[in-house]
Amino acid sequence: MTTPDWIALDWGTTHLRGWAMSGSGAVLEERGSAKGMGTLSPDQFEPALREMCGDWLDHGPVPMIACGMVGARQGWVEATYSAVPCAPLASQLTQVPGGLDVSIIPGLSQAEPADVMRGEExxxxxxxxxxxxxxxxxxxxxxxxxxxxxxxxxxxxxxxxxxxxxxxxxxxxxxxxxxxxxxxxxxxxxxxxxxxxxxxxxxxxxxxxxxxxxxxxxxxxxxxxxxxxxxxxxxxxxxxxxxxxxxxxxxxxxxxxxxxxxxxxxxxxxxxxxxxxxxxxxxxxxxxxxxxxxxx
Amino acid sequence: MTTPDWIALDWGTTHLRGWAMSGSGAVLEERGSAKGMGTLSPDQFEPALREMCGDWLDHGPVPMIACGMVGARQGWVEATYSAVPCAPLASQLTQVPGGLDVSIIPGLSQAEPADVMRGEExxxxxxxxxxxxxxxxxxxxxxxxxxxxxxxxxxxxxxxxxxxxxxxxxxxxxxxxxxxxxxxxxxxxxxxxxxxxxxxxxxxxxxxxxxxxxxxxxxxxxxxxxxxxxxxxxxxxxxxxxxxxxxxxxxxxxxxxxxxxxxxxxxxxxxxxxxxxxxxxxxxxxxxxxxxxxxx
Structure with missing residues (x-):
């Protein structure tokens, strides 16, 4: 049975991948799901996550860090872009309200020429x-x-x-x-x-x-x-x-x-x-x- | 009742248009059909044509001239390309075997850079x-x-x-x-x-x-x-x-x-x-x- 210190999530348009992680950064277990952001309405993200790795939370809440289109306007919770020039990792992640401890890494934006990224940062x-x-x-x-x-x-x-x-x-x-x-x-x-x-x-x-x-x-x-x-x-x-x-x-x-x-x-x-x-x-x-x- | 001297056909990928023509080049009647070449197998072209304008043939066979993708390899009968430089209208049209008197205008090809057209000629x-x-x-x-x-x-x-x-x-x-x-x-x-x-x-x-x-x-x-x-x-x-x-x-x-x-x-x-x-x-x-x- 896997009891991670934290969970890493790569949540793109077409897929969701999760890693149960130890505090030292070692991967304890890896799982995948086809429930990408493109197939979900906002209220379906938490169930999709619990379905994939709910058992990792059996011993209590575990912090989760997510990147990718999960933070888009059409995603779970919008994580407002950081404008370049800036560090790729925002100092402040976006917290998802609700029963799970999920933080989303914001994407980057560029005003001119207009451009955006989510996940690549x-x-x-x-x-x-x-x-x-x-x-x-x-x-x-x-x-x-x-x-x-x-x-x-x-x-x-x-x-x-x-x-x-x-x-x-x-x-x-x-x-x-x-x-x-x-x-x-x-x-x-x-x-x-x-x-x-x-x-x-x-x-x-x-x-x-x-x-x-x-x-x-x-x-x-x-x-x-x-x-x-x-x-x-x-x-x-x-x-x-x-x-x-x-x-x-x-x-x-x-x-x-x-x-x-x-x-x-x-x-x-x-x-x-x-x-x-x-x-x-x-x-x-x-x-x-x-x-x-x-x-x- | 329309009795044309000949019938003009523009038969593209997505549509078929036909005009009942007089010998002087006047349009007697115009009709259209959604039975483009892209929706038909070779044996379905004659029925599609009869369905659209079979009554124009009530007084006997009428010559028909067709242009467009009807002459493609996946069309009714392949009309081999004329290679440029050449006149846009080939001197020899491609005859369709069968019960109707249909001639297809061949498209144009260019060897280098490789290029083709059908209908535009x-x-x-x-x-x-x-x-x-x-x-x-x-x-x-x-x-x-x-x-x-x-x-x-x-x-x-x-x-x-x-x-x-x-x-x-x-x-x-x-x-x-x-x-x-x-x-x-x-x-x-x-x-x-x-x-x-x-x-x-x-x-x-x-x-x-x-x-x-x-x-x-x-x-x-x-x-x-x-x-x-x-x-x-x-x-x-x-x-x-x-x-x-x-x-x-x-x-x-x-x-x-x-x-x-x-x-x-x-x-x-x-x-x-x-x-x-x-x-x-x-x-x-x-x-x-x-x-x-x-x-x-």
Whole structure:
């Protein structure tokens, strides 16, 4: 039976993950649930949490620290953004009223150009906890990829890109769905496509349709089409983010294939990047927030 | 009771339109059906056609000329593309086997950069029938907008852009759906967004997310968000199509609001464009194909 000192929660739009933690920061047990914030109304968060890990509370209340979209306006309780430049971890977390002891880490906002993040600030805090005094640029690939300029322990500025969501919407809801199905992947097509939009970003809108036309006319197959779609979009993101990464120390935060694509694409531009595991930095960030709470 | 000399058919992915025509090119009657090519298997085309206008055939067989996706590989009968440079109207139409006298106008293809069109070639032919000896650049806005360089009665080259389908997919299937709902429209936001991606096309991927962030932070409302999304995408298309339209005579083919957006966006770049009605040029193109058939 697990009796944690505190509970770490990563509560995104599509998933909920919880870790029973010891006071020394060790993971006692991990659980997951499909009850992401996107599927819940405000009164359904507490039941979802109790369902996933109610037994962790059998010996009395346990403090919980949560990050992610759980703190959005459409989430459980809105955790008002901290405005950059600022430390990734707000000094004050948002307390959830009710029967559980839950604190939510606020996201970050930027007035101009308008931008927001929720969840990534915790990963950035975790990355900095694991790499003290690091400065440079962090790339967090995903549905809404983030690039954050980090210096002296603060997020100076950041930009979001809809790359992941564009890939999903184009693959499922446009004429490209006929060409990109399956899991085949041709790495040369990816590398060429990254180069193409990096050097000529204005061509993106026509290059996208060309994926379909090339499939119809030349029958390159779905491995080429998928890799090309991914490469065109990541190349466009790298083109727009170039003022961020050019000549900087770069860290890419993410798990598995997607983060590796970014690392490879950057390496091809003579921009070496170190890769950090997303789960590890999320846990490190939640742990930093918990420590800050008990020492403040 | 309508007894046409021939029947004109515009058979796209989502719709079928038919016109009962006299030998002199006058429209006797017009009908429409939701049985677009996208909803039909090959054996369902003839029944769909008979259902819409079977009574026009009561006095015996009538030749029919069709354009659009009906001639695609997934359509009724594949009408093999004509490769540019070539006249928009192929000298040989594709005959449909079976009990009806149906000819399909082939689309156009371009090997490099790979590109295809089906239906727009008929509109281009119709535009040229109505404007003999015209040369310049034709823009055909839509799900897959086309830009075609036309000279000496031929399509020299063309490019497609997924602008319309991108707008639809982004509006319905990404986080932007929360911000762009409704029909409000702020023209200043459209004009500013066109300028933004026209001058800095590499920013598209981040500007898209910024629509959502600005709505969250500044609450500009859906009229700004919709107009901005449209403007960013059309600006990106105009940036990529600039080698086509810069310094050229420009015609925009299309009905209603969408074509007018393009005309306004081009006018703001000191590139005046004339607008031609899509239905009128489609009918003129089908009529040109019919005349070519009876005189050849």
């Amino acid at each position: 915790t990963q950035i805090a975790g990355f900095l906890a694991l790499n003290p005094n690091w400065s440079g640029v962090l790339c967090l690939p995903g549905s809404h990829s983030k690039w954050a300029h980090v210096s002296a322990g603060e997020v100076v500025s950041f930009r979001s890109f809809m790359t992941g969501e564009l890939f999903a919407a184009l693959s499922a809801h446009t004429v490209l769905r006929h060409s990109v199905q399956g899991t085949d992947w041709k790495e040369e097509a990816f590398a060429a496509a990254v180069n193409e939009t990096l050097s000529r970003p204005e061509r993106l809108a026509s290059s996208l349709f060309s994926i379909r036309a090339a499939d119809l006319l030349h029958g390159h197959g779905s491995g080429v089409a998928r890799a090309r779609l991914s490469g065109l979009l990541i190349g466009a993101e790298l083109a727009a983010a170039k003022p961020y990464w050019l000549g900087q120390q770069i860290g890419v935060i993410g798990a598995g294939d997607l983060a590796e694509l970014y690392v490879r694409a950057l390496a091809a531009q003579a921009a070496p990047a170190t890769q950090a595991d997303a789960t590890a930095v999320t846990l490190a960030g939640l742990t930093a927030a918990w420590k800050q709470g008990i020492t403040s | 008929t509109q281009i032919a119709g535009f040229l029938a109505l404007n003999p000896n015209w040369s310049g650049v034709l823009c055909l806005p839509g799900s897959h907008s086309k830009w075609a360089h036309v000279s000496a009665g031929e399509v020299v080259s063309f490019r497609s852009f997924m602008t319309g389908e991108l707008f639809a997919a982004l509006s319905a299937h990404t986080v932007l759906r929360h911000s762009v709902q409704g029909t409000d429209w702020k023209e200043e936001a459209f004009a500013a967004a066109v300028n933004e991606t026209l001058s800095r096309p590499e920013r598209l991927a981040s500007s898209l997310f910024s629509i959502r962030a600005a709505d969250l932070l500044h609450g500009h409302g859906s009229g700004v968000a919709r107009a901005r999304l449209s403007g960013l995408l059309i600006g990106a298309e105009l940036a990529a199509a600039k080698p086509y339209w810069l310094g050229q005579q420009i015609g925009v083919i299309g009905a209603g609001d969408l074509a007018e957006l393009y005309v306004r966006a081009l006018a703001a770049q000191a590139a005046p464009a004339t607008q031609a009605d899509a239905t009128a040029v489609t009918l003129a193109g089908l009529t040109a194909a019919w005349k070519q058939g009876i005189t050849s």
